[in-house]
Amino acid sequence: MRVNPASSPKTAADLQSASTLLRNGKHAAARDLLRDMLSTQPGLTEARWLLAACLFNSGCLADAQRELQIVIRQEPHRASAYDMSGRIFLSSGQIDSAVRMFRHALDLSPGPASAAILARALLMQGRPEEAAAMLVPFVQAGKVTPELLLLHGHALMTLGRPEEAALAFQELVRLSPGDGDAKVRLAAALSDVGHHVEAEERVREGIAQGVKTPEAYFVLGRSLMGQSKLAEAEPAFRSVVRSRPDHITAQANLSELIWMRSGDVEAASQEIDTALRCQPRLSQLRIAKANLLVSAGKQERALRLMEEGIASEAAPPQLLQLHVAAVQIAIETDAARAMHHARSALELDPGHRLALSAYGDALLAEGRAAQAMQVAAKLLEGAPSDGRAIALLASASRMAGDARCRDLFDYERLVIAQHIDVPAGWTTLADYLSDLAEALQRLHSSHAHPVGQSLRQGSQIELDLERVSEPAIRSFAGAIDGPIRRYMTSVGAGSDPLRARNTGRYRVKGAWSVRLRPNGFHVNHHHPEGWVSSACYIHLPRAVDGTDRAGWLKLGEPAFPTSPALPPEHFIRPEPGLLVLFPSYMWHGTVPFPGGPDESRLTIAFDLLPK
Secondary structure, three states: OOOOOOOOHHHHHHHHHHHHHHHOOOHHHHHHHHHHHHHHOOOOHHHHHHHHHHHHHOOOHHHHHHHHHHHHHHOOOOHHHHHHHHHHHHHOOOHHHHHHHHHHHHHHOOOHHHHHHHHHHHHHOOOHHHHHHHHHHHHHOOOOOHHHHHHHHHHHHHOOOHHHHHHHHHHHHHHOOOOHHHHHHHHHHHHHOOOHHHHHHHHHHHHHOOOOOHHHHHHHHHHHHHOOOHHHHHHHHHHHHHHOOOOHHHHHHHHHHHHHHHOOHHHHOHHHHHHHHHOOOOHHHHHHHHHHHHHOOOHHHHHHHHHHHHHHOOOHHHHHHHHHHHHHHHOOOOHHHHHHHHHHHHHHOOOOHHHHHHHHHHHHHOOOHHHHHHHHHHHHHHOOOOHHHHHHHHHHHHHHOOOHHHHHOOHHHHOEEEEOOOOOOOOOHHHHHHHHHHHHHHHOOOOOOOOOOOEEEEEEEEOOOOOOOOHHHHOHHHHHHHHHHHHHHHHOOOOOOOHHHOOOOEEEEEEEEEEEEEEEEEOOEOOOOOOEEEEEEEEOOHHHHOOOOOOOEEEOOOOOOOOOOOOOOEEEOOOOOEEEEEEOOOOEEEOOOOOOOOOOEEEEEEEEEEO
């Protein structure tokens, strides 16, 4: 409490009494005393400030705000007045006004508490980038509180920057080791960057400390699934969907792991079906089931499911999602049906990027190359690194005979195959590949391929190249570093989408291993979020040595039929230890291979981003 030195002893004593009453929760008595004082001394700012605090704590927000406006006029540099005014605006949903008040408070009194409340308001306003940037100076200076670190981590997670979020949450756990929620948040960030073993450890600690929420069990399920511990992950996900049937990601993860363990699409969709019977307008859940059906080769059932949802849905955002999903399913067998859904999606939102992308693919399927190129150009205007748009432009320009396709599909210069280096600890590449294959085979335990991925008739596992316990797998990062750097040097700089982003530095964005069984293959696909993609061959079936290209990598053929057809333009024969690097926007798939039950095609793949 601030008291003017010129105030009378009685005024000082009355202010002290009012402050004590307020601290003890005797708001009515404090209010009466302060109003008596202000009736004779209206310019007594400290009494008016205490009255505003009393009214605020009593829930009389409008009256408190009026008093605060007078305080701010009388004493414009009192940071606490702006802070309280902001809190009142925040509680009444006036976020813009709250942000303005909190900025004033922070300017007048820079500190972690003021920064945290402003960050909270910015996050409520949907401005995570501003919130994160505003908090950075406090984090760098070590001026942090648990609340500030929590908000900083939350903002970074919202921005899709889990590596940085994990650092914030690690510091939060250090400051508050008894905070189980902090450990769950750290586990979520670690899981997002593929550090599933540590994520499991942290989330189990959080659960043991009493955080038994659906979110905690969801993070546990994800961390277990990332380690291919499918049997352990199933009850964690089932716990989530039983308490939160509308948890779309948990439903999708549960159905996927049941499918991978059993190959039984009906068993895998049981929980989704139960939820849809109760809430048929859960469009994202409907899409999750459709993805499962597509993975099981039941495209027509998946498309009917989408169209049933469209017939019953009324909300435009959900309708758009269903139409876009319908395009992606129908385009493989019925170009006209795909075009109908693409146009319906654009009518709902002409500028929606996914709707535009789906429309561009539908145009390509119908052979309308010039229009598809226009759509691709529109998409690239605001996002020159959009892999979907680049793939669309490349295929449409190829169909139209436009020379630009040769710059984008420059296989000779942009697709390079070279053997990986022999990492420390092994004398020959053959010895290393043998140990690597043995380590990977132990991890491949699922029966069916994952949902929504490119492989068919095989299994896929995520790899954490930094933290995996197997020495041969952990050494893989060193084995590919030299070839990656030689690739970047070879392709050089340029104005095309690949070379324009070549900084000479890179980071791995996700790594995984695929084991294909006989008749297995990868459907044609590209990686829209990547920069450079890869295929590294660890163990191969005998069939790859034949003249029919069985098991070979093929590039250039879109994922869906086009008119005229765009067949693959470039093939690469796999060899043990061969690493193929190519632009992520390039369509790529594999040719199925025959063989006995013991034959398999074992690979590691990863995506790169410039650093």
